[in-house]
Amino acid sequence: MSFKMRDGVLHADGVPLPKIAEVAGTPAYVYSATQLRASAAQFQAALAPIPCKQIMFAMKANPHPAVLRTLAGLGFGADIVSGGELKGALAAGIAAEGIVFSGVGKTSVELAMALDAGVGRFNLELEREGEVLSALSSARGMRAPALLRINPMVDAHTHAKISTALTDSKFGVPFTEAVSTYGKLAALPGLDLQGIAMHIGSQITDLAPLTAAVRRAGQLVSALRKEGHAITHVDLGGGLGVSYREEDPGADVVAYGLMVARETQGWDVSLLFEPGRFIVANAGVLLTRVLWVKPGQPHPFVIVDAAMNDLMRPALYDAWHEILAVRESSDSFIATVVGPICESGDTFARGRSIDRLQEADLAVFANAGAYGAAMASTYNARALAPEVWVDGDRFDIVSPLVEADVVRPQRLPHWMLEVG
Ligand code: LLP
Secondary structure (H helix, E strand, C coil): CCEEEECCEEEECCEEHHHHHHHHCCCEEEEEHHHHHHHHHHHHHHCCCCCCEEEEEECCCCCCHHHHHHHHHCCCEEEECCHHHHHHHHHCCCCHHHEEECCCCCCHHHHHHHHHHCCCEEEECCHHHHHHHHHHHHHCCCCEEEEEEEECCCCCCCCHHHECCCCCCCCCEEHHHHHHHHHHHHCCCCEEEEEEECCCECCECCHHHHHHHHHHHHHHHHHHHHCCCCCCEEECCCCECCCCECCECCCCHHHHHHHHHHHCCCCCCEEEECCCHHHHHHHEEEEEEEEEEECCCCCCEEEECCCCCCCCHHHHHCCCCCEEECECCCCEEEEEEECCCCCCCCEEEEEEEEECCCCCCEEEECCCCCCCHHHCCCHHHCCECCEEEEECCEEEEEECCECHHHHCCCCCCHHHHCCC
16 A cells, blocks of 8 residues: 555555645545556466456546556556546547447437547447447448357345346346347447456455356357358456455455456456456545544434545445554544535444544545545535646646536526526
8 A cells, every 4th residue: 555654644555645635625535556566466466367458447446537547558558438437538548449338329410439549449238239239330441350249147245236237137148148139249340249248246255156257258259260260359347346444355356366367267258347346446645634433323424525426436335445544553442424415324434433534634445546535526616636646746726626517517408598
């Protein structure tokens, strides 16, 4: 972790967090470039036993251009899911050939944009999408490189809201229909169908479901080859989980790399990976200040200036983020930590033993670099929190605080403006 106590004060790399609070205010997301590079290198090293591969960062986890630029420099491509992400990836310096366009409901406008940009691969979710893409690319005299996303129907043993390969999931084509759908799509003139893709869920810490899914992909590769299809690429998606609390270790990424190398031996394909969380989760914290400590039953409430609009994960997935005092404390207490939003769901921790916090103290929500700022909203007309980039001893505010009315300017219907 690059967020460490030094002389009794929590630092991001070489910068004390109180300094950042002074300059950027709170709440604020703080990222450590050192940690980002370390996590990226850890993932790459774990995949070293796999001979032929491409790693595309799932930018939905954190689309900040500084994150993308750093990862582009390390050889990462990007997994995108919208026209907005396409623009962001290209602007940050990710090469178009290194982009894979995933997503359940791409519009024809987005498909056309991606074709014109020359993205490396389209992951198709259904037959109709393939027909539309084929027509668009034929009209341009092109053949779109594509993979068919299949649903391997494997329970990822993670939170229901981030499981994507159950029998009733909306993603991909059911395993049982994959060969017939693949055959139809392979016959389309505007598609260069190269293989299959899958992604079974997120925050997966148990390798068993991932292994089962890889095996299913292997069966399908054989079945498709028997039908005469040339399979050159298989996209194994993302999903590796990280440790959000000491007693829940994250996925063993080294074992994951070895498992994939072993299971895919002899497939003779290029493998694609789409990690999001693993790369960025540990590289960010949400810095917050205690507004009030309010007596409460059965525990006192610590009311902080960050809220569910800044970090939605606890409200949406009952997710756990460690809460640490920025100034080292030897004392702890049991408290319920909440934000200012007018919903009981705006609760970060209920009855948790944490460092003893007092009014005006700074604290952080740890491991908030993935799906933190990316999912923020302006609910309750709250501003979007600034983001701060730290690299060694330097830091910079890399996105300013944005007021809600700037994020989304709203106006009255013209007839309400008419006077008299
Ligand atoms: N590929 C596809 C097709 C995906 O849908 C996702 C994530 C990824 C890759 C990256 O998965 P990762 O490696 O980050 O697990 N907001 C939720 C997570 C939603 C994940 C959505 N898809 C959360 O905060 O836990």
